[in-house]
Amino acid sequence: MQPRLEVSKINVSYGDKAIVQELSFSLAEGRIGCLLGPSGCGKTTVLRAIAGFERLSSGRISVNGCRLSDDKQHLPPEQRQIGMVFQDFALFPNMTVSGNIGFGLKGWRREEQQQRISQMLDMIGMSDLAKAYPHQLSGGQQQRVALVRAMAPQPSMLLLDEPFSSLDIELREQLAREVRDILRQENATAILVTHDQHEAFAMADEICVMDKGRIQQQDSAYNLYHKPANRFVAGFVGEGVLIPGKVESYDRVNTELGPIQGLVPTGCKPGCKVDVLIRPDDIVHDDTAGETAIVTDLAFRGSEFLYSLRMPSGIKVLCLAPSHHQHGIGETIGIRLEFNHLVVFPREHKTGNRSMA
Structure with missing residues (x-):
């Protein structure tokens, strides 16, 4: 047509x-x-x-x-x-x-x-x-x-x-x-x-x-x-950060948040250093989780808080959590990864991560 x-x-x-x-x-x-x-x-x-x-x-x-x-x-x-x-x-x-x-x-x-x-x-x-x-x-x-x-x-x-x-x-x-x-x-x-x-x-x-x-x-x-x-597009649409990772196989990338499963672009071969897009909804607040992070900033959005978090290595991530979970700046909270879409870009910077919020 x-x-x-x-x-x-x-x-x-x-x-x-x-x-x-x-x-x-x-x-x-x-x-x-x-x-x-x-x-x-x-x-x-x-x-x-x-x-x-x-x-x-x-x-x-x-x-x-x-x-x-x-x-x-x-x-x-x-x-x-x-x-x-x-x-x-x-x-x-x-x-x-x-x-x-x-x-x-x-x-x-x-x-x-x-x-x-x-x-x-x-x-x-x-x-x-x-x-x-x-x-x-x-x-x-x-x-x-x-x-x-x-x-x-x-x-x-x-x-x-x-x-x-x-x-x-x-x-x-x-x-x-x-x-x-x-x-x-x-x-x-x-x-x-x-x-x-x-x-x-x-x-x-x-x-x-x-x-x-x-x-x-x-x-x-x-x-x-x-x-x-x-x-x-990753930076303009939505919020998120890029964290460093290393390609282990065609469907697995290792990061500080643990291994992430998903289809890796064909140009990123095993051993390749990459940046992985982490959205706020990929990080789940969970007090029973083994991983922890420190709250560095927060924004109240009615039904949710958007937390800015710092990992032990200094890497920063964002987390959306229901607003009945209220934490102050400086508090340590448990987090876990709940990841459904692997978005990977070849590494542009050797160290650190970049906020896309």
């Missing part, structure tokens, strides 16, 4: 500066994708190129098999049938909620316009606010109106540029799930741009982690966390 969106080896430059380099990915109909990465990695530039606001230096962008951009042609944004939700929502302050939602429906018959507006209002549970103005709405309500305004004309796909960044942090993950549900009701194809992995995990079916204008890994949230393709 032909993908709804196909981005093939695109390059975008500002003068002599390359912003996006040889970037490729595709997205099937009805799927929600995400471009996730730190500020300045090029993710918003990719989104703007898909929308038609940026020209390509080379490469190709196609929707439904129709070429929108390459190095020779560039279809204007208004002809692409692509909806966009901006960071600041960009609602028209002098229009009611109904007026905003109906803005893109001017070519429709009046009866069809009213029916579609009513459908969108029902979808976001705001039928009683049809005559309200944007300044009378909460941030979350404005975000929902901006979303359905972009969806109302039934575009080929939707682009969402950091749509939750202006909202309180407590609301972002909840709203990301709500937006996902609304998009799925319409079987909409969408791309979210964000630097917040929690938003990405809550909303997207598949995620492209970007750095320096390139995709480092395109995968599910689960695989990005448990099977990162490289050190950048």
Whole structure:
């Protein structure tokens, strides 16, 4: 089946500066994708190129098999049938909620316009606010109106540029799930741009982690966390530390925390020195365990504590423990390894370990 969106080896430059380099990915109909990465990695530039606001230096962008951009042609944004939700929502302050939602429906018959507006209002549970103005709405309500305004004309796909960044942090993950549900009701194809992995995990079916204008890994949230393709992905997604180890066999690495079983990359042969990624959920607090560590820092997270621990050798690890296990800085606690995914990288540093929190 032909993908709804196909981005093939695109390059975008500002003068002599390359912003996006040889970037490729595709997205099937009805799927929600995400471009996730730190500020300045090029993710918003990719989104703007898909929308038609940026020209390509080379490469190709196609929707439904129709070429929108390459190095020779560039279809204007208004002809692409692509909806966009901006960071600041960009609602028209002098229009009611109904007026905003109906803005893109001017070519429709009046009866069809009213029916579609009513459908969108029902979808976001705001039928009683049809005559309200944007300044009378909460941030979350404005975000929902901006979303359905972009969806109302039934575009080929939707682009969402950091749509939750202006909202309180407590609301972002909840709203990301709500937006996902609304998009799925319409079987909409969408791309979210964000630097917040929690938003990405809550909303997207598949995620492209970007750095320096390139995709480092395109995968599910689960695989990005448990099977990162490289050190950048391992450090950007989730928390963890790298501890030194030595490959014993194709499925075993020895570390200070004991031997760890799992498939070792083919390039890491027996005797090879490696760094092993240890996530906080790989370390279990267990007072009966033989291994101990000293608490050097802690962060309360409601149902859990995130403990920073120092092993006898000086190696530092992180541990997630239920919050009814409360320990202070300087206390010694028992720990054991509960490891399901072996993530190994060839050694870059000869000594010590590096936090990826």
